[in-house]
Amino acid sequence: MPDDLVTVTIDGIAVQVPKGTPLIEAAKRAGILVPHYCYHPSLPAPAVCRMCLVEVEKAPKLLPACVTTVADGQVVHVHSEAAEQAREGVLEFLLINHPLDCPICDQAGECELQDYVFQEGRSGSRYDDYPKRFNPVEDFGPDILYVPNRCILCTRCVRFMDDVAKTPVLNVSERGDRATIGIFPETTLDHPWSGNVVDLCPVGSLVSKDFLHKARAWELDKTASICPGCTQGCNVTIETPEHNVVRLRPRPNMEVNRHFICDEGRMNYRWMNRGDRVEAPRVKDGARYQAVDWDSASRARAVSQSTA
Ligand code: SF4
Ligand code: SF4
Ligand code: FES
The missing domain is CATH 3.30.200.210 (Phosphorylase Kinase; domain 1)
Known part of the structure; x- marks a missing residue:
């Protein structure tokens, strides 16, 4: 085995990956998806959501797979009871204030909150007796609306604008359960790459005005x-x-x-x-052009070239 490779075993599957690989990427090589929100392979990893907690043998506590790098001989359990219980707890916290918007939410069908709650969440809420936090929808830019009630504060959008677009117009405003994504005064989300924050948002919190209510994800x-x-x-x-x-x-x-x-x-x-738009090649037939298949068009072209 080359010196720069290490072997790790993830949920019973052994994989060889380069030194320095985060566990979450090593798990992908083993065909295992570690649930995650703040991690994205093209952004710096802040480890703020705790959704990727996994059990690593000999480690004293659960570790975030997005910022824990592989070590030779490591044995990792993504679906151990302790790891699943921790992630269930994270999801329960996220849902305390999350609206039941799925029927009208553009993200439904491609929402990572829906998916992980379905896979690993509790079947019922223990917070039914408490009112949910409510904040109005904000217009962030020419094509982008921010729906704060759906935001899970993963900060992917903030990091994209800071680290990729190099135009830091977004921030985390307020604290604790009042925290939302804010936009700095007198700025707008009109950077020529800003549409990427809609793709990066794992839930339906940043939505495109252009795509709004045009189609359900499962129809595409x-x-x-x-x-x-x-x-x-x-x-x-x-x-x-x-x-x-x-x-x-x-x-x-x-x-x-x-x-x-x-x-x-x-x-x-x-x-x-x-x-x-022209949907098929056309060949001149007398004064008119007729739509034909590609073989006929090639033959007609060869004939016209040979007689030119
Ligand atoms: S963000 Fe996801 S879970 Fe929340 S309302 Fe939209 S589809 Fe449902
Ligand atoms: S708006 Fe979306 S991408 Fe930004 S912090 Fe909230 S959930 Fe994450
Ligand atoms: S994905 Fe690891 S802490 Fe968020």
């Missing part, structure tokens, strides 16, 4: 493609309910666009829905 067909907007060639996914393009989203490619795209590329999809 997804097609891998490349953004035609410029020579960077960012990898995208085209999302279409019934052949109508409603959203472009970044598709991860660490060598080209990491997990992001610019807003210009993101919004450059309406022309795809035009009814007058």
